[in-house]
Structure formats: C-alpha cells, structure tokens
Amino acid sequence: MHVAIPLYPRFTALDAVGPYTVLAFAPGFTVTFVAGQAGPVPDDHGTLRIAATASYADLPAPDVIVVPGGSGTFDALADEALVAWIRQAHEHTRWTTSVCSGSLLLGAAGLLDGLPATSHWAVLDELKKYGAEPVSERVVTSGKIVTGAGVSAGIDMALTLLGQASGEETARSVQLMIEYDPQPPFDSGSAKTASQAMMERALSLLP
Template identity: 50%
Template sequence: MDIAFALYPGMTLLDMTGPHEVLAHHPEVTCHYLATRPGPLATDTGFQVTATAAFSDLPRPDVIVVPGGGGYARALEEETELVDWLAAAHPSAAWTTSVCTGSTLLAKAGILTGRPATTHWGARDVLGGLGAQVSTDRVVVDGDVITAAGVSAGIDMGLTLAERLWGLETARAIQLFIEYAPEPPFTPVASEEAGPEMVEALDRILSGV
C-alpha cells in the first residue's frame, strides 16, 4: 500500500507526523514523501523535512495525505504542481485525506466541491470560498475523502483511516501502541468559545510580537 505524503514549504510538521505515526508502522504500508522536487524544505516553524521524490514520480498512490500549515495561503497560489497532482491522483486513490488547512488544497484541486469537509477553525471561510460545505467536526468522512480539523486532529484522522483500512481491532491496537489517550492540562476551548483576549494572544504569538 503506497501512502503519499504531500509536502510543501510552510507546512506544519505535526500535520504530517501525526497520521504518519499512526499508519507507517503497518507492514502493508510503504510511505512516500513527495514535493515539487526532491530535497529539503522548511516547515512553518523552520524544522527541515526532506522530500524523497517528486509528485510526478508517484501518479497513482493508494492513499494521499495532505498536511496544512502556516504556508497554506502561499501554497494555494504557488503550489500548482501539487494541486494538479492532487486532481490527477485522487480519482484512482482509495483514500484522499487532509489535516488542518490541507483541506483547502484539496478544495483548490476540485476534490471537495459540494462535499462536507473540515479544516482549522481559522480557515473555515477560505475552505467555504473554495466550494466545500464547511463542517466544524474534528474529523469528517465523506465517501473516499477524510478531512481533519487543526493540527492534533491528524492523529484522529489517521486512526479513523486505520479502521477503514484494517478494521477496528487493528486501529485500537495502534491507538494503544502510540498511547493516544488525551488528557490535556487545560480544559479544551472550542474556537466558538474563545474570547477576544485569547485570540489576540494567539495572534501575538504567531506574529512574534
């Protein structure tokens, strides 16, 4: 089973490594790390990842995983080879998936037109503007497409996909293996519940002010 992780500058590392950790240990899986061209690229925090092949090297993967990240807006405008590859590879893939703002790239490729999908809460308007039916759910399964909300939801997406691929028992065993039993130190805050002070604090962190 060939799983293609679509890489681009400015992606979020956990968007890729979350589902990767869930899926990559299975003996049926061969992972491929694709970009416009092979070589290193920087994530949105500066961490370097390496693409081992070009999109054109794997035209028919079995599974596609598209991370999101701070560079998604640039990617929507400049990553034309990625978007074209998604449009061409999706019809033959068993599953096409995304994490966080990666769903906007699926939408740009025409994959989500009129379909329910989720994304990071800060990009819902963008996703809707690209033709998707925006959901606020953490993971959305629609036919052969699975989309996940922001960053950490990629682990949930990976486990959801694992169940579809190998059954509930295997998916639960993987969940045990990665010890995924979230107990966050703070009470979770839904985006709809966040006050302006929290949003402003987040903006300051992300802008480096």
C-alpha cells in the same frame, strides 16, 4: 497501501507527522514524503526540515494522500504542480485526506465542491470559496475524502481512516503502540469554547 504526504514550504510539522506516525506503524502501509523535487522541505518555523524522498512525478498514483496545512498553505494554493498532483492522484486514490488548512488545497484541486469538509478553525470559512460546506468537527468523512481539523486532529483523522482501511482491531493496536490516551493539562483546544481574546492570542502565534 502506499501513502503519500506532500510537503511544501512552511507546512506545519505535526500536520504531517501525526498521520505519518499512525499510518507508518500500520501493517501493510508504507508512507513516502513527496514534494516538487526530492530534498529537505522547511516547516512554518523554519527550524525543522523533513526530507521528501520522491517528486510528484515519481508517485502519480498513491493509494492514500494526506495533505498537511500550515502557514505556507496560502502560497501553496498557487503551486500548480502540487494542486495538479492532488487532483490527478485523487482519481486513483482509495482515500484522499487532509489535515488543518490542507483541506483548502483539496478545495483548490476542485475536490470539495458541494461536500462537507473541515479545516483549522481560523480558516474554516475559507472552504466556502471552493464550494465546500464548512463543518466544525474533528474529522469529516465524505465518501473517500476525509478531512481533519487543525494540526493535532491529524492523529484522530488517521486513526479513523485506519479503522476504515484495516479494521478497528488494527487501529486500536496502533493507538496502543503510540499510547494515544490524551490527557491535555488544560481544556483549551476548541474554538467552540474559546474566548475572542484567546482566539486572537492563539492567532498571534502564527509564524
């Protein structure tokens, strides 16, 4: 199963690396980072660079795509090469997935019209612009399209996908390998229970 993860300037690193780690450990999966052209792509903080090793043209028909989000998503919506690649790749994929604001890119590619989808809580309503029905859930599956909520939700999204792709036992073995037995020291990860002040404080962290 060939997985392609497109990188664009100011993506959020964990959006890409969470699903990458889950799927790269899965038997029979290969993951390739792609971009407009091969080379290092800077993240939203500008301090991390992950190398894309292929261009969109090099990889027109992967089995799975995982589109990350980030502060750069809004600029990326105008990146016609990226949006066209998503649209075209989707015709061939077994699964088309996103993390965080990456779902807006699926929307811009015309893939979410009339479908339920999720995104980072801060941009969830933006999905309506693309005809999608915003759903405040961790992972939303709609046929072969699987969208995840913000940043860290990519890990849950990828384990859900892997369970569907390779069966529960394989997904469980990857979960044990990456010791995904989360124990957040605080209960503060959901916008459903956050105060307005905390949401504003969180948004102020955006680079």
